[in-house]
Amino acid sequence: MHLPATAAEEAVAAELAGLAEIAPTGPIGPVSPVGARPDGLGSAYAAALPGARAAVLTRLWRAFACEPLPWITHRERSSGALALRIASGSRLEGPHPDPYATTFSAVRASAPPVTELLLDGRPYRRASLLVAALGLPYGEEFAAELDESTASLALSRAGQPACPEAGDLAAWEWEQRVVDGHPYHPNCRSRPGFTVAEQLAYAPEHRPVVTLGLAAVRASECRVTGEWPDRWREAGRILVPVHPWQAEHVVKQEDGPEVRPGPAAHPLMALRTLSPADGGPHVKTALSTRLTSSVRDISVYSIETAAAVSAFARSLSERLDGRLHVTRTLGAVTAGTPDLAAVLREPPEAYADRGAGERVLPVAALALTPYARSDAWRAGFARLALSVCLRVLDLGVALEAHGQNLLVVLSADGTPQRLVYRDLADIRISPARLARHGLAAPALSGRLITDDVALLRRKLFGSLVAGALGSTAGSAAALAADLAAAAPGLPSTADTRALLTGPLPTKALTLMRLSPGVPGDQWAELDNPLTGG
Incomplete structure (x- = not known):
């Protein structure tokens, strides 16, 4: 059944259409994907919307079925079906979910997605509308996030290449093939604060090459643990790697240090962690926006403990007879705030022959x-x-x-x-x-x-x-x-x-x-x- 687009879905479609004419520019370079915008991305996005809606609704229904949500007073299971009694007296019905059927890729779907739930007999096919109808505490904000997650998930799925089942891909390429985000969270692709252009420019599933920023901060204002490379030092200053989104929306807005262009890098599955295009340590950056449930900054505590924890974990892994390797934390730095910090980490591929x-x-x-x-x-x-x-x-x-x-x-x-x-x-x-x-x-x-x-x-x-x-x-x-x-x-x-x-x-x-x-x-x-x- 055709469903009209929500405001969030329409906004993504409109931004996609506008990208053919506009190439936004950030503080350290253009905010656009490498090369031209893929032909047909708008139509691919529209085609991906029904599957994205079902994937988000499926995650939400699994949460309702399994989590100790205080407004669910009773769960009634029957053959192939589940009914929930809501504190308001309403009844919510749907298929009995398999809690471990969390694979939604086009290559392999572990179970049919949930496309419809019944609330007092009325069908709901969108997670956001269902949450709004339930009238949950904090539900208005959650419903808006579910709409954004759905639209972003459809954008993530659009334009994906055929996945080689056993191709000789680089490690970072495998990471970028993981498209659907968190298998349990309905906000699996929630990226508040990111425009469509920024998602295409920075998100790993869109396969861009990102230009890291380097913020020059007085060494006296920094806390460094481990070894910080000479190439990211200059007279009396530490060059702190900065994600380009962070440079534009946080560091620049706080009248922070000037951010200059740094090395090119491939974004990994975590989005804010990047693999330099010319090799070397992975760079974990701060990203002060909430992805799924958490703000992805880097606490001062994490920087202060990084070297000690890394050395301890490495020594412990030596007792596993070579069956476990722990990537070393090579260096970590904070300029005294979770918004301006970075960690350099040994790449996992160092342990493959x-x-x-x-x-x-x-x-x-x-x-x-x-x-x-x-x-x-x-x-x-x-x-x-x-x-x-x-x-x-x-x-x-x-x-x-x-x-x-x-x-x-x-x-x-x-x-x-x-x-x-x-x-x-x-x-x-x-x-x-x-x-x-x-x-x-x-x-x-x-x-x-x-x-x-x-x-x-x-x-x-x-x-x-x-x-x-x-x-x-x-x-x-x-x-x-x-x-x-x-x-x-x-x-x-x-x-x-x-x-x-x-x-x-x-x-x-x-x-x-x-x-x-x-x-x-x-x-x-x-x-x-x-x-x-």
């Missing part, structure tokens, strides 16, 4: 490959990922091993060889567990340090199982098979028993978005596909 045909893929990209459709391959990958990450947890570190942070090194024939983990900013470290193994905890305090068993398990299980392995499997049945095949090779620990027998945690992202006054993560529990509960 290209001469032997090895390559590195982010786990989020595995669903785009033929490997994810092989039961035997997935079982081997699950065995590797679970055995390594559970061993690290037993030693005392919970990795946030979702599909963006966790990468896998594949042999020339596609066999999983070992893991690479990047971005240590949100791991959790347990001094008590480390002490049980005779290991010294790093000299740190703050949010990275905890002995809370529930928190440690949520951090790992929610990212690795519900996120990385679930998205690779594509369904509860496939994930159950993967876990069952991997189980005999896993370490015999209380953590392993909890993972294989208890409910599986996942972040309650919709609840968090509708609870802006509640700090920190909130959680939902998914049925364990091995046990059905």
Whole structure:
């Protein structure tokens, strides 16, 4: 059924039409994609809208089905269907969702998307209109974000090249093939503050080459940890890499330092992290806008702890017999504010032997490959990922091993060889567990340090199982098979028993978005596909 476009969808279409005539310019260069605007992008965007609407509605319905939302008073499951009783007395009905069917790529769809839900018998085919009709607290803002997410997702899907199932792509090219964003968050492609031109110029799925900015800041105003390269120093000053969006909308607006053009780079899956076109360390920049749920700045705490956490994680990974590599944080700098900071990180591809045909893929990209459709391959990958990450947890570190942070090194024939983990900013470290193994905890305090068993398990299980392995499997049945095949090779620990027998945690992202006054993560529990509960 044809649906009229929303204001957000119409705004994107209008901006697309105008890009043929206007090339906006930012402080360090043109704000436009490399080369000409792709022919037919406007029509491709229009064609992508129905699928984007269904993808966002599917994520929202899964959240309603699984998260502890306070205004849902009862859930009634029947064969193939689910009905929710709302506190207002309304009844919301739809298909029974598979919580692990989170793969929506054109190459491989794990389940039919939700195209319609019934609220008191009235059909709703747009997430934003449904949220508005429910009258939820903070729902007006959330509904607007859902519309923006839908429009941005359609733009992300438009103009995509055919994905090679086993092509010899560079590591950054694989990252740019992950188009659909967060598998659980309805705001999977929310990019508030970005114009269409800026999305085309900076977002990885549009495959641009980005010009990093360099802000010259007096060294006395900077806090540097690790080694900062000489090429990004000058007399008495530190050159701080700045994302071009940040340069235009934050640094410039705050009367900050002058930002000069820097190196060309490829944006990675995280958008604000970039791979320099001429090689070298990846650059994680601050981006002071909220993508999905979080503002992507870089805290002073993260800069101050970067070197110590990196050295500690590297030493811990040496106990894994070469099965896990942690990318080193080479240097980090802050000019005293989360809005002007950067981290230089070793590229994951440093741990692949290209001469032997090895390559590195982010786990989020595995669903785009033929490997994810092989039961035997997935079982081997699950065995590797679970055995390594559970061993690290037993030693005392919970990795946030979702599909963006966790990468896998594949042999020339596609066999999983070992893991690479990047971005240590949100791991959790347990001094008590480390002490049980005779290991010294790093000299740190703050949010990275905890002995809370529930928190440690949520951090790992929610990212690795519900996120990385679930998205690779594509369904509860496939994930159950993967876990069952991997189980005999896993370490015999209380953590392993909890993972294989208890409910599986996942972040309650919709609840968090509708609870802006509640700090920190909130959680939902998914049925364990091995046990059905």
